[in-house]
Amino acid sequence: MTSSVVSLQVGQCGIQLGTSLLETIAGEEMNLGSEGGLSDTFFRQQRLVASDSYSIKGVIQKTHPRSVLVDMEPKVIASTVRSSGNESPLFTFDPRSCFAKQSGSGNNWARGYFEYGSQYGDDILDKVRREVEKCDMFRGFLVMQSLAGGTGSGLGARLAQLLKDDFQSSFLLNHCVWPYESGEVIVQNYNTLLTLSHLHDCSDGIIVTENETLLQTCKRRLDIARPTFDDLNKVAAKGLASVLLPAERQSVDPYDFGGGGGGVEQNLLGDLVEHLCSHPAFKMLTLKSAPQVQTKALDFTEFKWTTILKWLRQMLIVSSSLDETLDWGVKIDSGSSINRVHCKSMGNFLVLRGRGAFDADVTTFADKALYPSWASDPLRVMCSKESFLKHEMFATVVSNSQASIVPMRKVLDKAYNMFDEKAYVHHYERCGLSHKDMEYAFANIEDIIAKYESL
Ligand SMILES: Nc1nc2c(ncn2[C@@H]2O[C@H](COP(=O)(O)OP(=O)(O)O)[C@@H](O)[C@H]2O)c(=O)[nH]1
Ligand SMILES: [Mg+2]
Known part of the structure; x- marks a missing residue:
């Protein structure tokens, strides 16, 4: 059922x-x-x-x-x-x-x-x-x-x-x-x-x-x-x-994170929540997909899983949602020449749709350097051999990662500035929001950011 x-x-x-x-x-x-x-x-x-x-x-x-x-x-x-x-x-x-x-x-x-x-x-x-x-x-x-x-x-x-x-x-x-x-x-x-x-x-x-x-x-x-x-x-x-949409768990798990098999899962959302949202301090998820191309261009472009997954992984580690303009200078290997910090994930939920999805090599997403050392089962891969919206191949990663730090920090800073000036606060107070409620929200977001920074 x-x-x-x-x-x-x-x-x-x-x-x-x-x-x-x-x-x-x-x-x-x-x-x-x-x-x-x-x-x-x-x-x-x-x-x-x-x-x-x-x-x-x-x-x-x-x-x-x-x-x-x-x-x-x-x-x-x-x-x-x-x-x-x-x-x-x-x-x-x-x-x-x-x-x-x-x-x-x-x-x-x-x-x-x-x-x-x-x-x-x-x-x-x-x-x-x-x-x-x-x-x-x-x-x-x-x-x-x-x-x-x-x-x-x-x-x-x-x-x-x-x-x-x-x-x-x-x-x-x-x-x-x-x-x-x-x-x-x-x-x-x-x-x-x-x-x-x-x-x-x-x-x-x-x-x-x-x-x-x-x-x-x-x-x-x-x-x-x-x-x-x-x-x-x-x-x-x-x-x-x-x-x-329905998909099946990729049973060959390169790093043997456990599980696998089990037939087609019709309701992926439950799996996604179970996999990515088990830690109460980390709830911020972002989603990245590749390739992003016009439907009419699909007939003239040939894609390979290796290329798509390479893009997607780079989007993940530089925290960009656009598959062009990627900063390929950011790497996560041994690191001597690397001075920019990559975006760490608590967990990733990777969904591959299209021809050959079950055979795609996802080892680079299992790289332990992407995750904090205590993450025990950080990667789940779901596959479907069906094409998706006319794409012969399409990949999306939902990630519980540091990607939200930057936008959260910006919002926090701008809200602080306005709050310092007491700007517009009376509109909120008139409807029942107290000064303490507002301070709680500031502290809460500070705390969430700090937790992600510590990954
Ligand atoms: N992506 C997207 N953003 C929307 C849409 N409608 C409104 N927004 C964004 O939603 C914000 C305004 O919230 P809105 O949903 O209109 O207010 P509400 O009706 O009071 O909840 C702005 O950031 C808009 O850019 C929509 O259909 N799609
Ligand atoms: Mg409205």
Whole structure:
């Protein structure tokens, strides 16, 4: 039996990116010709009886994502639900799993967390429970949100906490979009800081995707001059989908880290959390994929696993998400000529899709120098021989690593500067955030950074 994941898509970004992810997964599952419709991992079937106004011949079957959409303003949910019903859709959202209000969060984390969290938390949780009850075997939650706004960040953080309290034996994984460094929301550094601090206290793992990286991937690799959110979301969705579709554990483990075999795993997310998020002090995950090329170029380019894995490993150790502009000067061998520090990982979850994936040589990812000496089982490799989104070969590594130190440090410094000036603090205090709460968040992030630095 396949275990299932219930998703929460909170705020504009969470809803839009999450929908793009579900579309990618659904499209790929259909390409692979899954006979019984979409998998139980992220979708469920609903039978509608004759009295339903849609019905033609008595009973029709609808496919709904196991997903709850939450926003404090109506338009994003309305257009998402509407467009998910267009043009022979693979799925439609269940209107009963949507929760929208009228007023918005005004990019104020505290309004989302305190005000809306207290007012609506229970009602939203009822919708979540309803989705969980529809799973034959429920495994955990994927919560999608941005860090910069007010709804995804504030209410999203509160919901994550409520979920963890209510479903203690299930996993809770967050996917968070990191804002551009500047030019978006003036208080984004406060919102990011507060969200990360709260999620680190309640979530099992936090996958962070930077909008800047998505933008650069669109511009430099996919030749999109003015990328839209939709373009960005497709890139993010592709990376995520590549680790969420079924795969099998590579049984030949070059460093004999144990395990192996066991057949095709349908729900990789549970495995990923189990493998990467076992240490309570380390929860920051990043995702890197290669190759990033336009679909139309795929017919003219020949790839080899050795090249793809060489790129990907370099992306990992220099902490870059773009497979061009890589600094090949950074190496991790014996080190005499090396003066730059490489990015250490607590653990890596490597997923290879396409021809020859099971035979690809992943020894360089098992290199002990990539990991702290105490890491006992740091690498897991999952493979599928099926091509992925027209790629003959595609590799993604989800990494619990030092990659988040730099962006976290920047956010912390900018938030400190504003906090010193007491800038905008009254907006938060008015909604219930105390000076102590803010200081706790600063200290918490400092602590997380220090732990990663010590790897
Ligand atoms: N990648 C991506 N980022 C988004 C999208 N929508 C909003 N954002 C980012 O999310 C942040 C604003 O948060 P938003 O989700 O709009 O606020 P909320 O509705 O209050 O949760 C900014 O950093 C935006 O760049 C989207 O569809 N995709
Ligand atoms: Mg919004």
